[in-house]
Amino acid sequence: MLEIKGLTRRFGDTTAVDGVSFDVRDGILTGFVGGNGAGKTTTMRMVMGVLGIDGGEVRWRGRPVTAQDQRRFGYMPEERGLYPKQRVLDQLVYLAQLKGMEAAVARGAAQEHLERFGLDGRAGDRLQELSLGNQQKVQVVAALLHRPTALILDEPFSGLDPTAVDSMADMLREHASTGVPVLFSSHQLDLVERLCDRLVILSRGRVVASGGADELRSRxxxxxxxxxxxxxxxxxxxxxxxxxxxxxxxxxxxxxxxxxxxxxxxxxxxxxxxxxxxxxxxxxxxxxxxxxx
Amino acid sequence: MTTTLTPPQTSVTDEPVAGRAAWTLVARREVVVKLTDRAFVIGTVVTLVLIAAFMGWQAWSAERTSTYTVAATSADRAMADRLASSATGIDDKVEVGVDPVADDAAARALVTSGDADAWLHRVDGGWVLTSDTESQDDLTRVTQEVVRQATLEQQAGELGTSVERLEAGSRVTTSLLTGDAEKAGLAQGVAFAFAFLFYIATLTFGITLANSVVEEKQSRIVEIIATSIPVRQLLIGKIVGNSVLAIAQMVLYAGVGLVGLSLTPYASLVTAVSGPVVWFLVFFVAGFVALAALWAVAGALASRTEEVQSTATPLTMLVMAVFFGSLFLDGTAKVVASYVPPFSAVLMPTRVLEGTAQWWEAVVALAVLVAAAVLVLRVAERLYRRALLQTSGKLSMKQAWVAPE
CATH class of the missing domain: 3.30.70 (Alpha-Beta Plaits)
Structure with missing residues (x-):
């Protein structure tokens, strides 16, 4: 379980994230909801160690998270970007190798994931030759490939067509079902409602509600x-x-x-x-x- | 969607990458990407072809022998024959044949028609070499020498002495207190070639490195990489990858140049140059690595590709200063600068080649350069790490230094 406890981050005079606390439980999908500028991305970047923390802490399996732990998480940053000019399969293998996977194993896993997204024919193409939606699928594959111990995905569904949303959702559920905590942000509420077991609502840097979907509705x-x-x-x-x-x-x-x-x-x-x-x-x-x- | 996934704990080792030297993966990617980049490959091949063509032209023009036909009447025949027989002894690229003519008019006609290149004839107080529209420099030089020698011999005979006696004690040769003349000329050429290669390599590969850093930053893939491996490994991998490429390219260029040189009459220089080339390479590597670290910082300070030009300006100036310093510095300034990094990267091996620096001077300068490279790497690592994940516009060095992580 990933525990976020009182996370705070200031940029100059503005407090972007203000004492945010919630849990991302093992084996279920947790949706992270909030408008633009609510602090979702800042929180996720702090969880991944990409951004420094001004206050609070992130705990993983009951102790403070280490860089070593974070390296085994899967992460999809807010703005998409892999190497535009590199071939799809090559860069997936490269990123998986950086995560410690053997090249041959990574190659097989990448091909399998691309197939599931219907992208097996595009493995040899340069990333920039793919449509934005397809680039996004590749981006998600990059986060999943190394069988991460936790998944932190910033807006994984934005820009996907309904079919791709379904296959992405299936894939996330599958990963969650192996006992992995999955946190993803979105501002598509209907989607979050349909997919998530739990959700955390953020507004102006604070958690305004969190819990199971039914629990929240009953309020x-x-x-x-x-x-x-x-x-x-x-x-x-x-x-x-x-x-x-x-x-x-x-x-x-x-x-x-x-x-x-x-x-x-x-x-x-x-x-x-x-x-x-x-x-x-x-x-x-x-x-x-x-x-x- | 029936694929079942095994629990994640089994697929990644407990020590994912830290123990496996992730920088080698990064370095390998840098090299592979560049080697599969069509523009880079074409640029390298074109440069090689140009070097080979230049060397080939040099070799061809050096080997070319010019054959001249000189018209002469019977009165001047003796001098013309002497010219024909001794021309090649004076200049091995010049051959002269004699075309005997009946009179001056016939000689003029032969030159005008182009059947003869020149007409050699005696006038009061000397000889004249008449050509049609332009004089032939090589032929003129050889003729001057032959005529001078013949005249001297004749007049020495009349005076009852010899040419050797007349010329005794008139020879002027040059010598240098420090170094030797042949080396100095050679050193100048080789030093220029290496200063130029260093300038081109640091500039082109530096800009490549800065761009590859900012591209990763701009696309945010750096966030994925920075959460996979330590940022230091990324920096080292990028520096190593680009240094290997730069050095390999320089060795390739220098190699083709040396092979070309061995095919020209300057072949004897190849052995003379090969030794000092090792010094140049050693200094090149240390200097290049120090500068490469700074180029990586220049890339990290920018947020978008367009900003690299301005964040890299101080560095571009420094690289130009090294190049022009190596050309124009002289005397004490040159000696002092040959210890100061990054100027020492070019100036010290130049001094070794000239013979104006002792071996221990080179060792001291190299030690200073390597120490500077290590220091720059440490500073660069902090700047790079802190600037890399700042995405709100261009940063100054100072901002990056104090930026929170």
Missing amino acids: GPVRYRLSLDRDAGWVREVRGIHVVDVDGRTALVEVLEEGAEQAVLREAAGRGAVHEFAPVRPALADIYREVAA
């Missing part, structure tokens, strides 16, 4: 959708709820006092047929807007 207001066979205007009279919206025969209500939704249901059943009465789970986007506001 949101509890709402029920009501659909009747006649006008639903009467809900405005019920106590203990807040009426978010009434539109003819349907209504959306927020429960203010526990149990008030049962009163609504009884009243509705007494007045006629109830077509629908269901809790509405807030989308992560709503939670995000609320906590990051």
Whole structure:
């Protein structure tokens, strides 16, 4: 497990990351969410040891992380870039060798990964001859190739088409399933919601929410959708709820006092047929807007 | 998507790279990338062809023998025959044949038509060599010598003495208190050649190195590398890779030059030059490595390729100063500068070649140069490490020195 404890980084007078703490647990995907300038990249660079730390610490398997540990992590930096003029396979092998892999083993592993991304025909091409999306896939392969002990990926999904997003997600899940903690940043909330077991929401350098996706959603207001066979205007009279919206025969209500939704249901059943009465789970986007506001 | 992955702990050794000298991987990549770069290969081949062509032209023009036909009437025939028989003895590139003519008009006609190169005839107080539109320098020189010798012999005979007696004691030769004349001339040529090679190599490979550093920085691949191996290994690998390339290229050029030289009449110089070349190479390596470390820093101080030109300006000036210093420094200034790195890289081997420096002077200068190279490497490593991951624009040396890591 990777523990981030009170990480702080200042650039001049601005505090880019301010006492950020969260865990990246083994075997699951942790999504790192936040707007531009929230401090995601700065945090990841500190975790990788690329950027100095002004305060706090990073712990790996229960002790302070060392450069030796960090070298066995897989990392994909924010701005993409491998060697534009070097051939795809050659540079993957080179980077894996720097991580301590044997050339022959690296070559085989690189070919296997390229195949999974449908890039096996491009192994001999120069990187700059590939589309940006394909370059990004190569970039991710570079981070995964040496079977890292942890994965830190800055915006791995940006710029990928839906098919590539799926194969990337599969690959990340697979790596996580071997017991590896995976942290990736994104501002595509729907994607994070779909993929992640846990997420950390960052805003202006601080963690504003973190936990499992369901856990975070349950923190949101509890709402029920009501659909009747006649006008639903009467809900405005019920106590203990807040009426978010009434539109003819349907209504959306927020429960203010526990149990008030049962009163609504009884009243509705007494007045006629109830077509629908269901809790509405807030989308992560709503939670995000609320906590990051 | 059914591939199963083994647990990561088994695929990477516990001591990933630190123990395996990652710099060799970096150095190898630098070399391979350059050797597969078409522009580099073409540039090297073109330069080699130029050197070979120059040497070939030298050899061909040195070997070429010019044959002249000289017209002479029967009155001047004796002198013309003497010219023909002794020309080659005076200048082995000149051969002279005689074309006897009946009278002056016939001689003029022969020269005008181009069948004869010149007409040798006697006038009051001397001889005239008449050509059609331009005089032939080689033929003129040889004729002057032959006529002078013949005249001297004749007049010495009339005076009852000999040419040797007339000329006795008139010879002037030169000698030097320090070094010797033949070496001095040779030293000048070789020193210029090496100063020029050093200048070209440090400049071209320096800029290549600075660019390769900033390219890695600009594309952020340096973040991946810096999280894979210690930055020091990256710096060493880049310096070694580029130094190997530079030295190999210089050896190739110098080798082709020496082989070419051995085919010219200056072949005897090859052995004279080969010894001092070793000194030049040793100083070249130490000087190049010290400068290469600075070029790496120049690259690291920039954030984008376009900024390298300005971060490398002080270095470009230094390299030019070394080159021009080696050409124009003289006397005490030259002796002092031959101990001062990086000037010593060119000036000390030059002095050894001239014979104006003792062997221990070279050893001292080399020790100073190597010490300076080590010091520069240490300073450069700190600057490089700190500047490498700063991506917000151009840095000054001072900013890089105090930058947090």
